[in-house]
Amino acid sequence: MPGSVQSVERAAAIVRLLAAESEPLALAQVAGALGLAKPTAHGLLRTLCEVEFVDRDENGRYRVGRDLLQLGSTQLDVNELRSRAINWTDALAARTGEAARVAMFRDGEAVVAHHVFRVGAGHQTLETGKAVPLHATALGKVLTAFDPGAARAALDRPLEGLTYRTVTDRSTLVRELADVRDAGYATAVEESAPGVAGIAAPVRDRGGYVVAAIGIGGPVDSLCDARGRPRSRLAEDVLWAARAISREFGHGRS
Amino acid sequence: MTERYVAALDQGTTSSRCLLFDGQGRLVSLAQRQHHQHFPRSGWVEHDALEIWEIVRRLVPEALSNAGAAPEQVVALGVTNQRETTVVWDRDTGRPVAPAIVWQDTRTAELLQSLCENLDAATVYERTGLPAATYFSGPKLRWILDSDPSLRDRAERGDLLFGTMDTWLVWNLTGGVDGGLHVTDVTNASRTMLMDLRTLSWDPELLACMGVPAAMLPEIRPSMAELATTRDPVPGIPITAVIGDQQASLFGQTAFEPGEAKCTFGTGSFLLLNTGTEIARSRHGLVTTVAHQVAGEPAVYALEGSVAVAGALVEWCRESLDLIRSPAEIETLAMTVDDNGGCYVVPAFSGLYAPRWESRAQGIVAGLTGYVTKGHLARAVLEASALQISEVARAMNRDVDVPLSSLAVDGGMTANNLLMQAVADYVDVPVVRPMMAETVALGAAYAAGLVAGYWPDRQVLKRQWHKAGEWHPELDPAVRRQHLERWDRAVELAIAWGAPASPSPYLD
Numbered sequence: 166m167p168g169s170v171q172s173v174e175r176a177a178a179i180v181r182l183l184a185a186e187s188e189p190l191a192l193a194q195v196a197g198a199l200g201l202a203k204p205t206a207h208g209l210l211r212t213l214c215e216v217e218f219v220d221r222d223e224n225g226r227y228r229v230g231r232d233l234l235q236l237g238s239t240q241l242d243v244n245e246l247r248s249r250a251i252n253w254t255d256a257l258a259a260r261t262g263e264a265a266r267v268a269m270f271r272d273g274e275a276v277v278a279h280h281v282f283r284v285g286a287g288h289q290t291l292e293t294g295k296a297v298p299l300h301a302t303a304l305g306k307v308l309t310a311f312d313p314g315a316a317r318a319a320l321d322r323p324l325e326g327l328t329y330r331t332v333t334d335r336s337t338l339v340r341e342l343a344d345v346r347d348a349g350y351a352t353a354v355e356e357s358a359p360g361v362a363g364i365a366a367p368v369r370d371r372g373g374y375v376v377a378a379i380g381i382g383g384p385v386d387s388l389c390d391a392r393g394r395p396r397s398r399l400a401e402d403v404l405w406a407a408r409a410i411s412r413e414f415g416h417g418r419s
Numbered sequence: 420m421t422e423r424y425v426a427a428l429d430q431g432t433t434s435s436r437c438l439l440f441d442g443q444g445r446l447v448s449l450a451q452r453q454h455h456q457h458f459p460r461s462g463w464v465e466h467d468a469l470e471i472w473e474i475v476r477r478l479v480p481e482a483l484s485n486a487g488a489a490p491e492q493v494v495a496l497g498v499t500n501q502r503e504t505t506v507v508w509d510r511d512t513g514r515p516v517a518p519a520i521v522w523q524d525t526r527t528a529e530l531l532q533s534l535c536e537n538l539d540a541a542t543v544y545e546r547t548g549l550p551a552a553t554y555f556s557g558p559k560l561r562w563i564l565d566s567d568p569s570l571r572d573r574a575e576r577g578d579l580l581f582g583t584m585d586t587w588l589v590w591n592l593t594g595g596v597d598g599g600l601h602v603t604d605v606t607n608a609s610r611t612m613l614m615d616l617r618t619l620s621w622d623p624e625l626l627a628c629m630g631v632p633a634a635m636l637p638e639i640r641p642s643m644a645e646l647a648t649t650r651d652p653v654p655g656i657p658i659t660a661v662i663g664d665q666q667a668s669l670f671g672q673t674a675f676e677p678g679e680a681k682c683t684f685g686t687g688s689f690l691l692l693n694t695g696t697e698i699a700r701s702r703h704g705l706v707t708t709v710a711h712q713v714a715g716e717p718a719v720y721a722l723e724g725s726v727a728v729a730g731a732l733v734e735w736c737r738e739s740l741d742l743i744r745s746p747a748e749i750e751t752l753a754m755t756v757d758d759n760g761g762c763y764v765v766p767a768f769s770g771l772y773a774p775r776w777e778s779r780a781q782g783i784v785a786g787l788t789g790y791v792t793k794g795h796l797a798r799a800v801l802e803a804s805a806l807q808i809s810e811v812a813r814a815m816n817r818d819v820d821v822p823l824s825s826l827a828v829d830g831g832m833t834a835n836n837l838l839m840q841a842v843a844d845y846v847d848v849p850v851v852r853p854m855m856a857e858t859v860a861l862g863a864a865y866a867a868g869l870v871a872g873y874w875p876d877r878q879v880l881k882r883q884w885h886k887a888g889e890w891h892p893e894l895d896p897a898v899r900r901q902h903l904e905r906w907d908r909a910v911e912l913a914i915a916w917g918a919p920a921s922p923s924p925y926l927d
Contacts, residue, residue, distance in 0.1 A: 242745070242747060242748050242751050243751070244747040244748060244749075244750040244751050244834070244835070245745050245747040245748060245751075247747065247834050247836075248745075248746070248747040248831065248834040248835075249747075251831075251833075251834045251856050252446055252449060252855075252856060252857060253446070255446065255854045255855050255856060255887055256445050256446040256447075256855075258854055258885075258887065259443065259444075259445045259446075259854050259855070259885065260443075260445055279834075280888070281854060281887045281888065282854075282885070282886055282887055282888060282889075284854070284885045285885065289886075289889070291836070291888050291889070291890070293836055
């Protein structure tokens with residue numbers, strides 16, 4: 166698209182991020198959520214404050230400007246997400262042979278927006294509309310790592326131990342979420358149920374805002390190598406699908 | 420070793436797409452763009468064939484670049500298309516002489532009454548497998564020729580060419596004015612009302628009574644054959660399959676054997692059943708059509724239940740009513756209520772196709788009360804697609820020995836869970852979606868890849884079919900029956916509304 170200005174897109178993403186939040190965010194949270202360098206995020210926030218699209222409170226945290234809030238925030242429609250993700254979720258399931266799911270953060274939970282069955286497995290039921298644990302699944306961790314609302318929802322309540330490998334310690338989880346942001350994808354091995362592993366990556370919109378997570382889930386033996394680590398080829402497949410869906414939302418397009 | 424791919428060009432009613440598939444039939448890249456729909460008058464639907472060709476010219480290189488693939492990595496191209504849509508163009512300039520008349524267009528409703536005076540409808544049906552309806556290409560072509568007296572002379576001299584979208588694209592892909600190949604395939608030709616189903620060639624009697632000069636017709640070729648090599652926009656790719664979109668998705672679902680069926684939900688919805696090399700005849704309002712033909716082999720036929728409006732109704736809710744911002748949101752809106760609130764929408768925008776074939780029927784909304792909200796309307800919109808397909812499925816079950824035990828579905832609307840559940844409820848069989856909703860394109864790629872030797876045989880393709888999702892009937896049989904009865908009444912009302920009015924004691 167001619168004349169598209171990256172800093173405007175980023176500023177719009179910041180406004181949308183702040184508009185989706187009920188509490189003010191620190192600079193680091195904004196930068197982390199959008200994958201921006203801190204100085205870049207700072208420059209954008211300062212400008213946004215000048216135009217009164219964003220307010221900075223006494224603690225130096227940012228929230229969306231009061232006037233802008235009246236415009237309301239438009240959340241991504243769950244069915245819109247499914248229709249944009251369907252082709253690439255199919256392709257991911259076909260590439261990996263594992264069940265593929267797309268999840269988004271809605272009303273305090275990670276909700277499955279789309280589910281594709283595992284290749285060749287017996288009877289399976291569609292899990293669309295069901296919630297998965299934010300702290301104990303790869304899909305949930307992606308949303309928690311990149312969406313401050315999800316992070317608050319996950320970290321403000323006790324971390325329920327679902328298996329002996331569930332991360333139930335807050336600071337351990339927070340460290341792990343930082344690793345997820347660095348790696349660009351999340352894994353969970355037997356953290357929600359015994360014998361089950363998952364790999365997931367973020368789906369970003371045009372401005373870089375993480376609107377959903379896409380991932381695969383299946384038996385530990387299929388997803389992990391002999392040392393119990395998720396296979397890198399599968400992680401690449403998940404990232405490939407995440408990039409393809411992000412492209413449907415205009416991310417990474419010039 | 421360098422990866423090799425098969426490409427599919429899917430020229431649909433609302434958009435065109437170019438897709439690349441790998442050896443496992445998995446989507447590798449997709450480029451897509453919509454074109455304009457023109458509604459110049461009530462009942463008229465037109466496309467700009469030049470706009471579509473310009474879009475296709477951009478999509479092919481875009482799909483290659485999305486995959487990081489060089490042209491020589493593409494071993495074959497399959498072309499698939501919206502069927503029946505009629506283009507007439509000048510052989511020397513390459514420019515259409517009139518807007519393309521889209522399959523949904525009903526302008527030929529009056530023309531049909533007088534079209535075939537020398538052949539009765541039963542003979543036409545016997546020969547072509549088609550009832551007299553506005554849907555098919557022949558009458559549209561006749562309308563274009565009648566619209567301007569100079570056109571018929573030019574057509575008879577061979578200066579004008581006729582084609583459906585497959586013909587238009589292949590002609591342009593192979594050089595256009597500079598020696599483009601003027602061909603169609605048996606599946607597309609079987610939608611014109613001009614081809615004899617048994618001989619697979621243009622029927623002189625039908626041409627004569629439809630008033631179509633033979634000089635303007637493309638050569639009919641098998642669907643799967645080494646046709647030509649592209650010259651534009653990316654030279655050097657072998658075109659090895661041309662097949663109508665619904666037949667392509669039957670192939671993409673790997674419904675190769677007699678008795679295998681599929682239902683595609685796109686702009687319209689289409690249930691096709693493979694009947695093998697036998698020309699099966701419907702006694703319940705279905706169409707007989709060619710499913711595909713491999714060069715040197717007998718043609719394979721299908722029974723088809725065509726429904727003109729499915730996704731088109733959702734699109735109408737967005738574009739014309741502003742009820743939703745995107746088609747997917749119809750499900751969100753429909754989920755705000757538990758049922759249709761007694762409301763039924765009969766989307767007879769193009770009259771009614773199978774199984775009733777009522778060209779003059781017009782759309783209605785029945786059961787309106789103050790209780791009905793836009794949520795109920797959204798639900799009625801989705802249920803309309805499910806109810807129409809259930810009618811067609813019942814007609815098909817009456818025509819064949821073995822009723823459908825499950826329904827394989829595909830198309831963009833299979834992303835709509837509410838619709839898929841409604842289809843399972845009203846057709847009353849499990850609904851199964853394969854791991855590739857874009858089955859039209861996949862089928863074109865499969866057909867092209869088989870000819871090119873990219874895949875050794877059909878068994879390999881069968882093994883690539885995987886179940887991605889499944890919906891089971893949940894509706895109480897008594898409730899189901901009640902809905903079907905109300906729907907039937909609503910459809911009767913839509914037909915009555917389109918019929919000439921009878922005298923009223925309340926007027927005059």
